[in-house]
Amino acid sequence: MSGIINYFHGESGTVADRCWSVSGQSLALQIQLIGDPHRQRAWDYGGDIGIDPDIVPGNSVVYLRLEDTTGIWVRSAVQSAAELHEAIDRVLENRRYIAKWQSAKSAEDYGRVAREIYEASGDPLRVISTEAGEASLAVLSAGWAILTLGEGFSERPAAFAGFFLSHAAEDSLLARRVFEDMTSDANAAVWFDLSRPVEEVPKDDATIAAWLRKSIHAVNGFVVLWTEHAADSEWVKRELFWARELRRRRADFHVILLRLRDVDVPKELHTDCLVIDCNDIWWSNGLNEELYAVIFRRPPRREWFAKLPPGAPASKGTTIGYDDFASDSGTAVRFDWGATYEFPSGSLRNDVQWKLEYRRRDGRHVQVAGGGANQTADLGIKPGDRIGFFKVRWRHGSHFLHGPDLWMRSGDFAITSDSVLDEYFGKRAELQRSPREEP
Numbered sequence: 001m002s003g004i005i006n007y008f009h010g011e012s013g014t015v016a017d018r019c020w021s022v023s024g025q026s027l028a029l030q031i032q033l034i035g036d037p038h039r040q041r042a043w044d045y046g047g048d049i050g051i052d053p054d055i056v057p058g059n060s061v062v063y064l065r066l067e068d069t070t071g072i073w074v075r076s077a078v079q080s081a082a083e084l085h086e087a088i089d090r091v092l093e094n095r096r097y098i099a100k101w102q103s104a105k106s107a108e109d110y111g112r113v114a115r116e117i118y119e120a121s122g123d124p125l126r127v128i129s130t131e132a133g134e135a136s137l138a139v140l141s142a143g144w145a146i147l148t149l150g151e152g153f154s155e156r157p158a159a160f161a162g163f164f165l166s167h168a169a170e171d172s173l174l175a176r177r178v179f180e181d182m183t184s185d186a187n188a189a190v191w192f193d194l195s196r197p198v199e200e201v202p203k204d205d206a207t208i209a210a211w212l213r214k215s216i217h218a219v220n221g222f223v224v225l226w227t228e229h230a231a232d233s234e235w236v237k238r239e240l241f242w243a244r245e246l247r248r249r250r251a252d253f254h255v256i257l258l259r260l261r262d263v264d265v266p267k268e269l270h271t272d273c274l275v276i277d278c279n280d281i282w283w284s285n286g287l288n289e290e291l292y293a294v295i296f297r298r299p300p301r302r303e304w305f306a307k308l309p310p311g312a313p314a315s316k317g318t319t320i321g322y323d324d325f326a327s328d329s330g331t332a333v334r335f336d337w338g339a340t341y342e343f344p345s346g347s348l349r350n351d352v353q354w355k356l357e358y359r360r361r362d363g364r365h366v367q368v369a370g371g372g373a374n375q376t377a378d379l380g381i382k383p384g385d386r387i388g389f390f391k392v393r394w395r396h397g398s399h400f401l402h403g404p405d406l407w408m409r410s411g412d413f414a415i416t417s418d419s420v421l422d423e424y425f426g427k428r429a430e431l432q433r434s435p436r437e438e439p
Contacts, residue, residue: 004048005185008289009065009301011038012076015057020097020117022136022145023129027101027113029094030126031055031073037296042073046098050091052078065301067317068284081312088313107138114144162189162219166239168229169361172410173388173417174260174327175225178287186288191215194413213242221254221295222246227261227327240269247272254295258287260325283320283393283402329388329410330358333365335381339431350431352424354379356407358387368407372428378408378420379427386411392421 013036021030021043028043029051042063044051050072055061064084065071074087100113114125125145127136139145163182167175172194179192193201193212202208212235216222222243230236243255257273259265265275276290282301293300308314337354353371360366368389370377381387388410392403408420 004065004069004071005285006187007042007049007063007065007071008038008285008292009071009304010062010293010298011036011296012060012062012298015055015059015061018055018057019123019126020121021126021128022139023127024133025135027098027125027135029053031061033061038292044073044091044095044098046095046102049073050088052087053090053094054087064304064314065282065289065317066313067315068282081309084313101135104135107134107142110135110138111142111144114139114142118144163191163221163223164216164219164239164243165190165192166222166224166230166236166243168225168227168233168236170229170329170388171225171227171260171327172329173390173406173408174227174325176410176413177390177393177417178225178258181285181288182291185285186292188288189219191219209238212239216242217246220252221256223256223258223291226257226259226263226265227325228263229327231263240273244269244272256291256294258291261322278325279321280319283318283324286320324391327388327390328360328366329386330360330366332381332383332385332387333357333359334383335377337377337379350434352377352379352428352431356381356387370405370407373425374404376404376406376421376424378406378415379423380415380420381407381409385409392417 013033015031016034017030017032019030021028026045028045030041030043031051032041033039042049042051048069048071050070052072052074055073055075060076061073062076063071063073066084072084072087072091074084078084078087097113097117100116101110104110104113118124124143125139126148127140127145128148129136136145140147165175165179165182175192176194179190179195182188182190202211216239222239224230224236224240224243240255243253247253247255255273257265257269257275259275259277259279262279265273269275274294276287276294278287278290280302281287281290290300305314305316334357335354337352339350339352351372353369354377355367355369356377357365357367369375376392378387386409387407389405389407392406394401394403404421406417406420408417409415
């Protein structure tokens with residue numbers, strides 16, 4: 001299961017079917033959807049995604065993300081605080097079947113739960129997979145379920161979309177993080193220059209320009225990461241010109257500006273660009289959620305939340321803002337790291353400390369230093385390497401956690417933040433196990 005991260009607030013559809021299903025050992029309430037651009041089915045396994053049991057075939061339904069870790073499918077008419085409370089209560093009550101199923105110890109226990117569901121709903125369970133099939137076989141043999149194999153499913157979003165991702169050179173690592181989120185969590189097809197095969201990348205400016213323009217014409221959307229660097233980038237300006245030119249000829253072509261920092265957007269861009277202010281959005285998958293809200297013309301979650309009356313069972317949840325999208329890049333001039341780190345309290349211990357000098361594109365030299373768990377660096381940096389800085393987010397199951405600041409090589413797409421941090425934290429553990437030498 002992919003969990004709440006792959007469900008976008010406001011997605012909606014019409015219910016074609018509703019049933020209880022068994023996959024292996026898991027019991028879930030399932031709905032089949034028509035008209036939802038992201039998925040054909042949704043499930044309530046008793047976890048972070050709930051389905052109001054009052055939903056029946058023919059209902060128009062909508063998914064509401066209530067906060068960071070929970071969301072609920074309800075009838076589209078359910079919007080008030082009182083109605084939401086009632087829907088949540090029904091979900092919790094309905095999950096008694098799932099709780100009983102999870103605590104079942106024998107074939108007879110599974111059969112009793114299946115019989116309860118049949119007597120309440122009038123429909124047998126549907127076994128969609130017999131893998132690890134003690135529970136599945138038990139309810140099939142008892143006659144409380146029918147076998148409907150072949151109904152394969154995935155909880156990954158199904159709304160494929162082709163985007164060109166535009167960014168300034170200084171934001172290359174940040175752009176890479178956005179690219180990975182869009183491809184893995186939003187299931188979008190994204191054209192991103194740094195992910196292209198090396199042999200495909202032209203060498204001279206004229207050929208590069210033709211290559212970029214052709215690539216923009218091959219997709220159905222253009223997304224630019226708007227920062228102070230992008231505002232000054234000649235390449236970003238050219239790409240925006242080509243995209244806006246195409247937008248005037250193709251009504252279905254989207255030009256979307258993600259305002260990642262507190263940088264003014266020129267008035268002329270507002271005329272044919274959809275601007276998404278990324279301050280105070282959901283921290284885990286907020287960019288994708290806002291992006292799809294714009295494309296499918298549905299109200300973003302922030303707008304919905306602002307209109308909720310007091311007492312509604314929803315919270316703003318954890319959000320991120322402009323500071324979380326900080327980034328920079330340049331060419332490494334010098335990089336040193338050592339083993340003694342001074343903590344703010346003044347105490348010393350064996351840990352990684354490092355210093356980096358780099359040259360920005362404008363020729364200015366910058367010096368930064370860090371160490372410990374929160375200010376991390378790629379220990380493989382060498383003079384002449386292209387390097388960048390961004391703020392990491394840890395992936396924990398189907399959710400994200402705030403990670404450290406990271407400086408790392410940016411010129412090689414094969415070098416990932418995960419591999420860099422594995423080496424860094426491995427070295428920290430090694431140093432902390434060894435005796436400290438007094439200075």
